[in-house]
Amino acid sequence: MTPVAPFDPLAAGSPEMLVLFGTRVGGLVLLAPVFSSTVVPRLARVGLIVLLTALLQPAALAAAAAAHLVPAITPAALLGETLVGLAMGLGAALIVGAAETAGDVMSMQIGLSGAAILDPLDNTQVAILGTFMRLFAVTLLLTLNLHTVMLGALADSTVAVPVGTPLWAEGGVWAMVMSAGQLFALGVRFAAPVIAVVMVSYVAMAILGRAAPQLNILSVSFPVQIALGLGTLLASLPAIARWFTGWSGAYAATVQQAAAALTAVPR
Numbered sequence: 209m210t211p212v213a214p215f216d217p218l219a220a221g222s223p224e225m226l227v228l229f230g231t232r233v234g235g236l237v238l239l240a241p242v243f244s245s246t247v248v249p250r251l252a253r254v255g256l257i258v259l260l261t262a263l264l265q266p267a268a269l270a271a272a273a274a275a276h277l278v279p280a281i282t283p284a285a286l287l288g289e290t291l292v293g294l295a296m297g298l299g300a301a302l303i304v305g306a307a308e309t310a311g312d313v314m315s316m317q318i319g320l321s322g323a324a325i326l327d328p329l330d331n332t333q334v335a336i337l338g339t340f341m342r343l344f345a346v347t348l349l350l351t352l353n354l355h356t357v358m359l360g361a362l363a364d365s366t367v368a369v370p371v372g373t374p375l376w377a378e379g380g381v382w383a384m385v386m387s388a389g390q391l392f393a394l395g396v397r398f399a400a401p402v403i404a405v406v407m408v409s410y411v412a413m414a415i416l417g418r419a420a421p422q423l424n425i426l427s428v429s430f431p432v433q434i435a436l437g438l439g440t441l442l443a444s445l446p447a448i449a450r451w452f453t454g455w456s457g458a459y460a461a462t463v464q465q466a467a468a469a470l471t472a473v474p475r
């Protein structure tokens with residue numbers, strides 16, 4: 209294990225490490241759920257970046273020295289370190305975004321897409337079930353130590369990708385863009401029970417409309433669809449919660465994919 213010296217901002221290479229590693233921490237805080245929320249004051253986020261940088265800078269400096277790297281402040285280095293931090297935040301943001309996407313899809317399917325409320329996390333107008341699913345996911349992830357897992361990944365990144373490692377920014381950006389496709393796939397999986405039940409109700413209402421033309425099918429279908437959709441969502445919440453108990457595996461896979469692309473040598 210590489211020995212870690214006490215924090216010394218005047219040591220050789222320490223100022224450069226503070227700037228570069230602080231950029232990595234800033235990338236994580238910029239995108240990670242909860243940390244990036246607008247309800248967290250900006251001064252608190254800046255203070256968190258400074259605190260994490262100061263605490264982990266000695267370990268990052270020791271890891272870079274063990275890898276025989278000499279960090280230098282260049283535009284390419286700043287961009288690369290930011291992308292490393294963004295990759296760690298993106299892994300968790302995709303999971304929360306998938307839950308919100310599922311809520312949006314369900315709201316549209318059962319007829320609640322017009323009932324938009326103010327999202328307390330980001331101050332944006334979203335569908336009511338999108339807000340519910342987002343808060344549900346964040347609550348589960350915090351209960352399952354989302355914050356400590358991300359901070360652990362930040363600490364581990366000082367060894368896995370030492371500060372000063374030459375990075376392929378284009379490959380990393382492309383890998384993160386491609387991983388965003390998981391958001392929609394996972395969101396559809398979460399919303400699949402509600403979508404299936406609502407589609408069956410559409411067919412049933414169409415048959416009922418044919419069998420009883422005098423029945424005002426529109427006045428009947430909306431409350432039925434909403435009741436069936438919300439009931440199905442309530443019944444499927446335990447299954448969604450069980451998936452979240454293994455969220456760290458999906459998070460690690462996304463981060464490792466981005467890290468592998470960043471450290472790959474372009475041909």
